[in-house]
Amino acid sequence: MTEKEKQKRAVVSVVGKDQVGIIAKVTTVLAENNINVLDISQTILQDFFTMMMLVEVKELSSLDVLRTDFERVSSQLGLKINIQLEDIFQSMHRV
Amino acid sequence: MxxxxxxxxxxxxxxxMESLDIRTVTMGINLRDCADSDFSKLNKQVYEKITTYAKDLKAVAEQVEREYGIPIINKRISVTPIAEILGSASKEEAIELARTLDRAALELGVDFIGGYSALVHKGISKGDQTLLDALPEALSVTERVCSSISVATTRTGINMDAVRQMGIIIKQAAELTSDRNGIACAKLVVFCNPVEDNPFMAGAFHGAGEGECVINVGVSGPGVVLNALKKHPDVDLGNVADIIKKTAFKITRAGELLGRVVAERLEVPFGIMDLSLAPTNAMNDSVAEILEEIGLERVGTHGTIAALALMNDAVKKGGAMASSYVGGLSGAFIPVSEDNGMIKGIVDGALSLSKLEAMTCVCSVGLDMIAVTGDVSPATLSAMIADEAAIGMINKKTTAVRVIPVPGKKEGDMVEFGGLLGRAPVMGVNNFSSEKLINRGGRIPAPLQALIN
Known part of the structure; x- marks a missing residue:
């Protein structure tokens, strides 16, 4: 994979109190924005729902749109949703 | 992967949770080609060049910040030392140029612009003297302009004539802003061995060896280091160093990545990554608290220098591996007013001015953001500068003095500077005079350490 293509992957992280429909609502936002999910992992830590998703981002500008949509979901469900380009994690945690 | x-x-x-952020993305801009014998032309060219080169700095930095989810707190600009382009301008024109820089910074939305500077570590040229004469007023009529004056280097010794002038200038700058606790002095640094690519204020300037335009980055992260140490309360000091090293590595990598992306999008070369741990007044974002976590009841007590030396060295080791181009000051900052732990150390009587001086032997940068009594004499201020310069000169490192003689305040008072500059307890100075030493003038010769060829 070239450097340019790598840049177009982002990590969506979701943290909050466990409840029905978190994955559904978050993935709906992604689907509505035509964003492909590459990897997904989820766990419950002491009653806290945590999910990480690796998604494909075609245009950097779509990140801003996603962020606005996620804000709606996060205030509705009381969650914390972040979306960050993947390279930051590669840089910080891989030599 | x-x-x-x-x-x-x-x-x-x-x-x-731990206040990790990129403290500053600083764009260095060369202004040498703006020099002109006609001041109005020079003034116009400076404004136009800065506002053209940096027009997208803020927007691009904010965009990158959003995409990567790491805040970039400050966007700043450093320029060629202004004394070098002043030529035969008058004092009034030099003040006018400071206003122009201020206006450019305001227009671009950057919080500080550094480089209202002069390098006078060996001698004072005509332009340098004009800038020095203009300095107190220039700093008091502007909000965002920062100045640094180099008065000593290891290779040249200490220019004591410049040191003498700086004591007077600091005093005047404080008095001109007496209604705002002498805030003009918070924007003025006196250096020994300054670096040309420092992204941090107030000491940033775009040095003679630099290119046309460059992006330099400074990270922060005392909070992250502190939290990492808290998870291992009982390990030995070798492991403490190791934890700091690993944390510094991660912080630096984040900074380097964001810096490079900003530079690439602005189509400007990436210069350096400054590894300094820079504290803020945010909860738990304190360098002093790291030292206390290592094992001091209060910063300033016996053992402070050892803990600081360990920490400073570990940060460099971790950072040096994380970045391809390390530069700037790269060492822990210990500004008093911007670090809650340092403030507490002074209020509790654990940390003194002499201990602060001693601490500067093992870390960058010097007596930083220290408020002293308003009635201190210019000669005493000069002597403080001379002491710090001597430490830097002999140890071949950068040292600096940024002290604020707060008008009308006495030892024990607390003064507010506001914003990133924080608040500081006013410290007393040694009451015995240094007048004779300062009035002798001349130059302290370069030390034996300078003869390395």
């Missing part, structure tokens, strides 16, 4: 769950969580926690 996939990223582990825990690693993603660690990064998010660093940003959201």
């Amino acid at each position: 996939t990223i582990a769950f825990t690693e993603i969580q660690e990064t998010i926690r660093m940003v959201q």
Whole structure:
């Protein structure tokens, strides 16, 4: 994979109190924005729902749109949703 | 190569709970080609060049900040030392140029612009003297202009005539802003061995060896280091160093990545990454608290220098591996007013001015953001500068003095500077005079350390 293509992957992280429909609502936002999910992992830590998703981002500008949509979901469900380009994690945690 | 769950969580926690941020993305701009014998032309060219080169700095930095989820706190500009382009301008024109820089900074939305500077470590040229004469007023009529004056280097010795002038200038700058606790002095640094690519204020300037335009980055992260240490309360000092090293590595990598992306999008070369740990007044974002976590009841007590030396060295070792181009000041900052732990140390009587001086032997940068009594004499201020310069000169390192003689305040008072500059307890100075030493003038010869060829 070239450097340019790598840049177009982002990590969506979701943290909050466990409840029905978190994955559904978050993935709906992604689907509505035509964003492909590459990897997904989820766990419950002491009653806290945590999910990480690796998604494909075609245009950097779509990140801003996603962020606005996620804000709606996060205030509705009381969650914390972040979306960050993947390279930051590669840089910080891989030599 | 996939990223582990825990690693993603660690990064998010660093940003959201431990104040990890990129402290500053600073654009260095060369202004030499703006020089002109006609001042109005020079003035216009300076404004136009800065506002053209940096027009997208803020927007691009904010965009990158959003995409990567790591805040970039300050966007700043450093320029060619202004004394070098002043030529035969008058004092009034030099003040006018400071206003122009201020206006450019305001227009661009950057919080500080550094480089209202002069390098006078060996001698004072005509332009240098004009800038020195203009300095107190220039700093008091502007909000965002920062100045640094180099008065000593290891290779040249200490220019004591410049040191004498700086005591007077600091005093005047404080008095001209007496209604705002002498805030003009918070924007003025006196250096020994300054560096040309420092991204941090107030000491940033775009040095003679630099290119046309460059992006330099400074990270922060005392909070992250502090939290990492808290997880291992009982390990030995070798492991303490190791934990700091690993944390510094991660912080630096984040900074380097964001810096490079900003530079690439602005189509400007990436210069350096400054590894300094820079504290803020945010909760738990203190360098002093790291030293206390290592094992001091209060910063300033016996053992402070040892803990600081360990920490400073570990930060460099971790950072040096994380970045291809390390530069700037790269060492822990210990500004008093911007660090809650340092403030507490002074209020509790654990930390004194002499201990602060001693601490500067093992870290960057010097007596930084220290408020002293308003009635201090210019000669005493000069002597403080001379002491710091001597430490830097002999140890071949950068040292600096940024002290604020707060008008009308006495030892024990607390003064507010506001914003990033914070608040500081006013410290007393030694009451015995240094007048004779300062009035002798001349130059302290370069030390034996300078003869390395």
